Amino acid sequence: MKKTIRLVLNGEEKNLLVNVNQTLLDVLRDDLGLTGTKKGCNQGECGACTVLINGKPVSSCSLLAVKADGKSIDTIESVAKEGHLHPIQIAFNEKGAIQCGFCTPGMILVTKNLLEQNPNPQIDEIKEAISGNICRCTGYLQIINAIKSLAKS
Amino acid sequence: MRLPEFEYFEPESLEEAINQLAKNNSCTIIAGGTDLVVALKQRLQNSRYLISLDKIPSLKKITKKDDAVIIGAMSTLDDIINYTLIKEKFPALRKAAWDVGSPLLRSIATIGGNICLNTRCRFYNQSLFWRSSREECFKVGGNICHVAKKKNSCVSTFSADIPPVLISYGARVKLVGANEERVIPLENFYSGDGRFPNVILSGSKEILTEIEIPIPQNNLKSCYHKYRMRESIDFPLIGVSVAIQFNEEKRCGDARIIITGAGTGPVEPAQVRGMLLNKKLNANLISDAAEAAVTEIYPFKTTLISPRYKREVAKIIISEAIREVGGI
Structure with missing residues (x-):
């Protein structure tokens, strides 16, 4: 069974014909080739598949694509603009907050949401914000430092 | 793991949703889907129709x-x-x-x-491939429990x-x-x-x-304590909710203590309500109440944690939770 959904994907309006038994992650990766969003555990536990839906981070492996109908979706591909890295990406690079890179797209999107809500997060708030994203290289300290370096004060 | 084939409906009114539910036999309601989507991937659910409540x-x-x-x-x-x-x-x-x-x-x-939310078990919440190495258990319609071999029912x-x-x-x-x-x-x-x-x-x-x-009166104090292996993305190994109504002399009125993670449903240790009634909280009473509470839970090894450990942890978090509501 197929269904047409309308969504704003990375700022661009789209009509997509999707199978009802596809997750949003499958549509992004397999149908649209947006492979920046990673498939980790595929069970909603690791956060590698994070995308922003109406600005809020969501595990896209746990969301049926049809449920994204009418929503605005931002993936990691929308973060760098015109070949220039986003300040969050630069901070992650500079602070060594990137090792194998598999968790990085999720971490960056979660950080983007955090800083929009709270431009000056404390360490506890940073830890809470990234609590749904697992880094199996265990480079959490560098990630927290990178996010802290972006805080306004 | 891919999702199985199913048909998907998005009724725009409750009546429509109920009619569709009544009409089809292999029908499941999907809300957020964070647990159901995983259950579908693992073939724990075999619904031919999903009814989404998103559009109501x-x-x-x-x-x-x-x-x-x-x-x-x-x-x-x-x-x-x-x-x-x-x-x-x-x-x-x-x-x-x-x-x-x-x-x-x-x-x-x-x-x-x-x-x-469905109950959980380490022999149940696994992929179809993983489960295929064992006989089907009660939870999926079989005739055995892999956790409690002598039990005649599912202990998830x-x-x-x-x-x-x-x-x-x-x-x-x-x-x-x-x-x-x-x-x-x-x-x-x-x-x-x-x-x-x-x-x-x-x-x-x-x-x-x-x-x-x-809406509770101002003299109702409540809290929820959860114990789990990691601080996020985890189900409770043991969770306890405590809500106690205090009277003017700080004596306990109605005290409700409900435990999760320790049975096939939420458990309310019956004797604790009576034990606390009309008493002022103190360290001895709290420790007696926690001791009594854990005699009424029957955890099984449905995770990798032993029932004995769960009981000990339950005792600790029940005491902590009662202390918190009592301000002790």
Whole structure:
């Protein structure tokens, strides 16, 4: 069974014909080739598949694509603009907050949401914000430092 | 793992949803889907039809009506966490909602879904391939329990965070079926049968539409404590919700202690309510109450944690929770 959904994907309006038994992650990766969003555990536990839906981070492996109908979706591909890295990406690079890179797209999107809500997060708030994203290289300290370096004060 | 084939409906009214539910036999309601999608991938659910409640706006409302708060079953856990009246009057509910999964799940997971959450077991919540190496257990319709070999029934564990809190606040839920609607106390929603742990999973063809919680008096103190292996993205190994009404002399009135993670449904140790009645809390009483409470739970090894360990932890977190509400 197929269904047409309308969504704003990375700022661009789209009509997509999707199978009802596809997750949003499958549509992004397999149908649209947006492979920046990673498939980790595929069970909603690791956060590698994070995308922003109406600005809020969501595990896209746990969301049926049809449920994204009418929503605005931002993936990691929308973060760098015109070949220039986003300040969050630069901070992650500079602070060594990137090792194998598999968790990085999720971490960056979660950080983007955090800083929009709270431009000056404390360490506890940073830890809470990234609590749904697992880094199996265990480079959490560098990630927290990178996010802290972006805080306004 | 890919999802199995199914058909997907998005009714725009509750009546339409109930009609579709009544019409088809292999039908499942999908709310946020954070647990159901995984269950479908693991082939734990074999529904030919999914009915989504996304397009029924009335189910997403949180309102105050007289002296109760009415929460639509499709309210997300984020909605619950951010609702001002819940912040002020129901701190334990807010804490329990916060303790579910991770921020990435709380933005789509719903309170109705958490109430209807299926029980869990290390032999059940696995892929079809993993499960195929063993005989089918009670939970999937077989004739054996891999956890408790001598048991004649399923001992899968109730692992939801929010229901114990709602029960301790005296919440009731509205169930709407094709011919009637009923409002029942939430504790009656659970069957205690591991295979079919609640009314909906027993196949009642009803939809859980709203949760009604009486707004507590100022002298009701409540909290929720959860113990788990890691601080996020984890089900409770043991969770305890405590709500105690104190009178003017700081003596306990009605005291409700509800435990999750220790049985096939939420467990309320019956004798503790009586033990605390009309007493002032002190260290000895609290430790006696916690000792008594854990004699009424029967955990099985449905995770990698032993029942004995669970009992010890339960004792500690029950004491901590009672101490917190008593300000001791």
